[in-house]
Amino acid sequence: MPELPEVETTRRGVEPHVVGHRVRALFVHEPRLRWRVPASLPAKVHGATVLAAERRAKYLLFRLEGGALRAPATLLVHLGMSGNLRVLPAATPRLTHDHFDLVLDSGETLRFNDPRRFGSLHLVEGDPAEHPLLRHLGPEPLEEGFDGGTLWRASRKRRIAVKQFIMDAKVVVGVGNIYASEALFRAGIRPGRQARGLTRTECDRLAAAIRTVLAKAIEVGGTTLRDYVGVDGNPGYFRQKLFVYERMGEPCRKCGTAVRQRVQGQRSTYWCPACQK
DNA sequence: ACGCCCTCCTGTTGGC
DNA sequence: TGCCAACAGGAGGGCG
Numbered sequence: 001m002p003e004l005p006e007v008e009t010t011r012r013g014v015e016p017h018v019v020g021h022r023v024r025a026l027f028v029h030e031p032r033l034r035w036r037v038p039a040s041l042p043a044k045v046h047g048a049t050v051l052a053a054e055r056r057a058k059y060l061l062f063r064l065e066g067g068a069l070r071a072p073a074t075l076l077v078h079l080g081m082s083g084n085l086r087v088l089p090a091a092t093p094r095l096t097h098d099h100f101d102l103v104l105d106s107g108e109t110l111r112f113n114d115p116r117r118f119g120s121l122h123l124v125e126g127d128p129a130e131h132p133l134l135r136h137l138g139p140e141p142l143e144e145g146f147d148g149g150t151l152w153r154a155s156r157k158r159r160i161a162v163k164q165f166i167m168d169a170k171v172v173v174g175v176g177n178i179y180a181s182e183a184l185f186r187a188g189i190r191p192g193r194q195a196r197g198l199t200r201t202e203c204d205r206l207a208a209a210i211r212t213v214l215a216k217a218i219e220v221g222g223t224t225l226r227d228y229v230g231v232d233g234n235p236g237y238f239r240q241k242l243f244v245y246e247r248m249g250e251p252c253r254k255c256g257t258a259v260r261q262r263v264q265g266q267r268s269t270y271w272c273p274a275c276q277k
Numbered sequence: 278a279c280g281c282c283c284t285c286c287t288g289t290t291g292g293c
Numbered sequence: 294t295g296c297c298a299a300c301a302g303g304a305g306g307g308c309g
Contacts, residue, residue, distance in 0.1 A: 002303085034285070034304085058303075081302045082287080097287090116286045118303060133305090160280065169304075177302065225301090266282075267302070 002079040004141070004174025005217035006228050006236060007058045010085050013231025014060075014110060015053040017087045021104040023048045023067060024090075030099040034080060034120040037100070041123050044068055045075065050104075057137050057173035060085070061128055062102075074128040075102075080118030086111050087231050138170045141210050146172060148204030155195040155203065162198060163191035164265045166210065175210060178223055178245045181270045183209040185243045190276045191269045192262075216241065244270035 002010070023045050031037040047067025054061040062075040077085065090101070090109040100121060102110040112119065124131045138154075139146045154171045155162075165171060167180050175183065184191050186209035189202055198206070217223055222236030225246065229235055243253050248261035252272040261270050 078303080080286095080304090114286095115288065116302085118286065158279080164280090167303095265280095268300090 002058060002081070002083065002222075002228055003176035003179050004058060004214055005179070005238065006222035007060060007079060007174075008055055008218050009222045009230050009236060010079070011053055011055045011060055014085060014087060017106070017108055017231075018050045018053055018062065018102075018104060018110060021050055021106050023050070023064070024103045024105050025101075027101045027103065028099070028121070029094065029101070030097075030117070033099060033114070033117050034078065035122070037121050038123075041121070044073070044123055045102075048073075056128075056134055057140070057169060058176075059134065071125060073126075074124045076120070076122040076124055076128060076131065076133070077112070078120040080114055080116060080120065082116040083112060083114035083119035084229050085231060086113070086229070086233060136170060137173050138168075139172055141172050141174055141207075141214055146207060146211070148200065148207045151198070151207050152200050152203040155198055158195035160195055161191060161264055162189060162193050162195045162206075163269050165195035166206070167267075172210065174214065177267050177269075178225070178242070179210070179213050179217065181245050182213045182243060185270075185272060185276060186213060188276050190273075191264060191271050244272060246270070 026042040026045050028037050028042060045064055048064040048069050049066050051063040051065050058078060060077040064075060065072045087108050088111050090103045090107055097115045098111055098113045100112045128134055139150060155165060158165055163180050163184060166175050183206065187205040189206060217238040220237040221230050222228060223238040224235030225239060244259050247259045247270060249258050252259055252275060255274050257272055257274040259270055260273055261268055
C-alpha cells in the first residue's frame with residue numbers, strides 16, 4: 001500500500017529517467033481512475049520537458065514546461081492503494097490494469113498500473129500548492145518543523161483515537177495504516193487512546209517515531225505487502241522490519257507478548273498490549 | 278470544527 | 294469443489 005515511503009521510493013526511482021526528457025506522448029488507456037482523466041489532457045503535455053520529479057504527501061509532482069503548454073504545468077499522480085509506476089522500454093507489451101503511459105524521448109515509458117483504480121492523474125496549470133487536493137495538507141513529517149509541538153498543538157481538542165489522528169493528512173501527511181501502527185508501537189502508545197490525552201512527552205516520542213519509521217522504510221525501498229513494487233519492479237523490504245502490522249497473535253518482537261488487532265475507523269490496527277501504554 | 282461513515286474498485290481469502 | 298461474502302486500503306465527501 002503506497003504510503004509516504006513507497007511514494008518517495010518511486011520518486012527517487014523515476015527521477016533520473018524523466019528529468020530533462022521530453023514527453024513524446026501520453027497515452028491514457030483507462031481514464032476511469034479515482035477522478036476521470038480529461039480526454040484533452042494528453043495533447044496539452046505533448047512535447048513538454050520534465051523539469052523535476054517532486055513529492056508532496058503521497059502525491060508525485062512532475063513539473064513540465066514547453067511543448068504544447070502555454071505556461072509551466074504539473075502532472076499530479078497519486079498511486080491510490082494498489083498503484084505503481086514503472087520505467088520500461090516503450091515497446092513493452094501492456095498488461096491488465098496498465099492505465100497510462102508517459103512516453104519519453106529516451107524511448108522509455110513511465111507506466112502506471114493500478115488494479116483498484118483508486119489512483120489519479122491530474123494536470124495542474126498554475127501553482128500546484130494551491131490545487132484543492134494539496135491546499136489543505138498538513139506538514140511533511142521528514143521536513144524541518146515537524147516535531148512533538150506540531151502534534152501537541154493539533155491534538156489538544158481532538159477526541160479521536162490517536163491512530164486516526166496521525167492518519168489525518170491535515171495533522172501530518174504520508175502516514176497510512178501500516179506506518180501509523182508501527183509509529184505508535186515505537187512510541188509505546190496505545191492506538192485507541194484519545195489524541196487529546198497525550199502528554200507533551202508522548203507527542204515528542206510519537207513525532208520522533210513517525211520520522212524514524214518513515215525514514216527507515218525509505219532506506220529499504222518501502223513496504224511490500226501485496227501489490228507494491230518500485231520502479232524497477234522490485235518489492236520493498238521493510239515488511240521484515242515491521243513490529244506489529246499484520247502480526248496478530250504472533251509474539252511481539254520486543255517482549256514476546258501476543259500482538260493484538262482490532263478494527264478502528266474501518267481499518268485494522270495492531271499493537272502490543274505490554275509495550276504500549 | 279469535529280467525528281463518523283460511506284464510497285470508489287478488484288484480487289484474494291475464508292467459510293459454508 | 295464451487296460460490297459468495299468479507300476484506301484490504303487512500304482519502305474525498307456528506308451528514309449530524
